[in-house]
Amino acid sequence: MNYLKDKKVYIIIVLLYIIITVLNKLGLLNSYLLQIIMLAGINIIMTVSLNIVNGFTGQFSIGQAGFMAIGGYASALFTTILFNTSSWPAYAQIPMFIFSLMMGGLAASIIGFLIGLPTLRLKGDYLAIVTLSFGEVVRASIRLIDYVGGPRGLAGIPRYTNLFWVFLFTFLAIYGARNFVNSSFGRACISIRENEVASETMGIDTTKYKVLSFTFAAFMAGVAGGLFGHLLMFLQPDTFSFLKSNDYLVFLYAGGAGSISGSIVSGLVLTIVPEMLRFMANWRIVIYSLVLVMLMLKRPEGLYGGKEFKWLKPKKRTVIAGNKGAEITN
Amino acid sequence: MALLDVKNLSIQFGGLKAVSDFNLSLEDRELVAIIGPNGAGKTTVFNMLTGLYKPTEGNILFEGNSLVGLKPHDYTARGIARTFQNIRLFNNATVLDNIKIAFTLQVKYGLGEALFRTRNFNTVEDNLELKSLELLKILNLDGKADFLAKNLPYGEQRRLEIARALATNPKILLLDEPAAGMNPNEIDDLISLIKEIKEKFKLTVLLIEHHMNVVMNIADRIKVLDFGHTIAEGIPAEIQRNPRVIEAYLGGGHVEC
Numbered sequence: 001m002n003y004l005k006d007k008k009v010y011i012i013i014v015l016l017y018i019i020i021t022v023l024n025k026l027g028l029l030n031s032y033l034l035q036i037i038m039l040a041g042i043n044i045i046m047t048v049s050l051n052i053v054n055g056f057t058g059q060f061s062i063g064q065a066g067f068m069a070i071g072g073y074a075s076a077l078f079t080t081i082l083f084n085t086s087s088w089p090a091y092a093q094i095p096m097f098i099f100s101l102m103m104g105g106l107a108a109s110i111i112g113f114l115i116g117l118p119t120l121r122l123k124g125d126y127l128a129i130v131t132l133s134f135g136e137v138v139r140a141s142i143r144l145i146d147y148v149g150g151p152r153g154l155a156g157i158p159r160y161t162n163l164f165w166v167f168l169f170t171f172l173a174i175y176g177a178r179n180f181v182n183s184s185f186g187r188a189c190i191s192i193r194e195n196e197v198a199s200e201t202m203g204i205d206t207t208k209y210k211v212l213s214f215t216f217a218a219f220m221a222g223v224a225g226g227l228f229g230h231l232l233m234f235l236q237p238d239t240f241s242f243l244k245s246n247d248y249l250v251f252l253y254a255g256g257a258g259s260i261s262g263s264i265v266s267g268l269v270l271t272i273v274p275e276m277l278r279f280m281a282n283w284r285i286v287i288y289s290l291v292l293v294m295l296m297l298k299r300p301e302g303l304y305g306g307k308e309f310k311w312l313k314p315k316k317r318t319v320i321a322g323n324k325g326a327e328i329t330n
Numbered sequence: 331m332a333l334l335d336v337k338n339l340s341i342q343f344g345g346l347k348a349v350s351d352f353n354l355s356l357e358d359r360e361l362v363a364i365i366g367p368n369g370a371g372k373t374t375v376f377n378m379l380t381g382l383y384k385p386t387e388g389n390i391l392f393e394g395n396s397l398v399g400l401k402p403h404d405y406t407a408r409g410i411a412r413t414f415q416n417i418r419l420f421n422n423a424t425v426l427d428n429i430k431i432a433f434t435l436q437v438k439y440g441l442g443e444a445l446f447r448t449r450n451f452n453t454v455e456d457n458l459e460l461k462s463l464e465l466l467k468i469l470n471l472d473g474k475a476d477f478l479a480k481n482l483p484y485g486e487q488r489r490l491e492i493a494r495a496l497a498t499n500p501k502i503l504l505l506d507e508p509a510a511g512m513n514p515n516e517i518d519d520l521i522s523l524i525k526e527i528k529e530k531f532k533l534t535v536l537l538i539e540h541h542m543n544v545v546m547n548i549a550d551r552i553k554v555l556d557f558g559h560t561i562a563e564g565i566p567a568e569i570q571r572n573p574r575v576i577e578a579y580l581g582g583g584h585v586e587c
Contacts, residue, residue, distance in 0.1 A: 176445050183444035183451070184430070184437040184458075187423070191431040194420035201380055203406035203435040203498050212441070258422075306422075314427075317459045 009311045017167050024163075034163065036275050038231055041166035042224050044267035045173040047251040048260060049220035054249075055257035056181055057213040058193025059120060060128045063135030064221050064248050067108040069240035070138060071222025072229035073148055075104030076157050079230070081148065086158040097160040101169070101226040108222025109215045116214035120207060135245050142237040153236030154229075161231035169227060173220050174312075177260050180216065182314040189213045193258075254295055256302025261309045266302075331394060333358045333534055334410075334502055339378055339388035348374045349558045352388070354536075356502065361528060361535040363545045365569075366555035367578055372538045373415055375555070376504050379536070380412050381405040392502075407435055411500035413491040415507045415538070421480035425471060425490060428479050429462040432497035462497070468530070469493040469523070485516045489523070496527060502534045503527075509541045521547050546570070554578065 020037060023029040046064060053061045078100035079085045085096050119130045143151045180186045188209045191199040199206050229235045251270050255262030273291075277284035299305065334356040341349050349371040356362060364372050377383040379390060381402035390397045397405055420428050437458060443451045466472040469489045474482060479490060488508055495503055508524070509517050521544055528535055539545050545552060545566070552569045554562040556578040562569055569575055 187431045198418035200402040202432045
């Protein structure tokens with residue numbers, strides 16, 4: 001029974017993908033709307049990644065767009081600058097795209113590791129200032145590197161990102177985050193959020209787990225950056241300014257820090273709603289902000305604060321009679 | 331050889347010498363209590379014995395190895411666990427997760443296995459849940475496994491702290507005022523609980539407590555601290571009659587037992 005219940009979510013995801021594709025093919029969903037859906041997926045990955053650090057590990061990091069930029073540029077390096085993959089045969093392009101996404105994630109996570117190691121000893125406001133500066137350092141540095149286009153940006157990136165890849169990677173990010181959080185790694189992170197001193201005295205190497213969560217989140221953000229670059233076909237350093245990091249903070253806290261479900265819902269809703277409000281021109285920013293103010297007044301813990309969809313909850317492990325409980329010690 | 335050998339442990343905060351020349355030799359399976367008036371430096375000793383404070387002078391030898399300079403989690407990994415006077419649970423995690431977190435050191439699977447939920451991961455997690463529930467049962471908390479730790483009544487929060495410390499598989503358990511805020515009934519239960527877990531988990535226990543009926547009931551030896559100095563040491567009967575102890579507590583007169 002459990003097996004079937006687990007499968008339900010996968011079926012829904014596949015159905016959703018088919019419906020969107022069919023609607024698009026029938027002309028009921030134009031490419032503009034399709035693009036917004038894809039951006040929503042990328043935003044979900046970003047929000048989930050920020051959630052790992054801020055929501056679950058309790059470290060206040062606010063430079064997530066910096067990792068996105070690193071991932072975006074690193075992956076474009078492989079598909080656009082080093083190799084001109086658009087002239088490659090079709091069968092070689094896709095593997096190269098996936099490879100470049102992984103390289104984007106890897107580059108972001110390496111930088112995340114290097115940044116995290118010294119800075120995660122800092123707490124609260126101090127960590128926030130360091131991560132904020134980090135994001136700006138990334139942006140300013142890319143502006144200075146002529147090899148990747150400098151302040152003009154990097155154009156001519158092939159459009160490899162499509163609905164399928166967005167669906168796949170968004171799903172993988174959510175699946176990975178769920179499994180991370182509901183493992184001893186995620187629980188160790190949660191214990192750091194809840195009480196760092198107690199966490200240490202429970203034998204948890206808090207520095208190690210903080211760096212791990214930071215690196216893991218940076219990897220996700222890097223992959224999201226790669227998808228982003230190959231969707232818009234153009235990367236410009238100023239896209240990844242503090243404002244972008246700020247967007248993801250808003251997504252995270254509106255959805256509920258520490259709830260993956262919240263990140264999914266807010267990533268989706270807060271990407272789509274401002275677009276729907278476009279007919280109101282500049283008033284849309286006012287409305288959008290007012291909605292957020294109302295939300296924070298009514299539900300300061302965020303939409304899904306403290307709640308999860310059933311699929312994302314930890315698995316109830318029924319105890320089998322005769323199970324000796326071996327294996328975990330020694 | 332003593333299990334824990336503490337030699338001339340001192341710590342200074344600015345101009346204040348909070349603990350000076352603290353010596354302690356704990357034999358295997360012993361239960362030693364540290365008592366003393368408020369501010370005597372008892373919790374400071376615990377903080378040094380668990381690596382939270384680095385002593386200014388002195389040495390801590392555990393099974394013959396010096397622990398000074400290691401991180402708190404290394405102390406725990408070697409077998410020293412503790413509870414806190416001011417309860418420090420993982421409040422927004424369930425009771426079960428509080429225990430599972432304390433088991434982290436003994437969990438053996440890699441990040442990759444966790445991310446893809448391999449068979450090994452599932453076996454380990456199944457067993458982990460089983461062991462955690464067993465432990466909760468011993469501490470009489472198994473009915474509360476799904477509660478958030480912050481929603482437990484005070485006495486149960488204290489028991490959960492003990493359960494969590496036991497999950498780290500300690501050789502020495504440091505209990506910092508486990509009876510604080512408990513009513514007489516709860517205290518009686520606590521006394522039998524401490525005796526029970528000491529046998530069951532083959533523990534050596536170091537206890538800070540103000541309730542004298544707890545201390546006199548279960549301690550093999552007692553050390554008395556006052557203003558950071560050890561003023562007396564001995565078996566309970568000796569301590570009860572020791573004039574310096576009586577003076578430290580009451581400024582002369584009777585000791586309440």
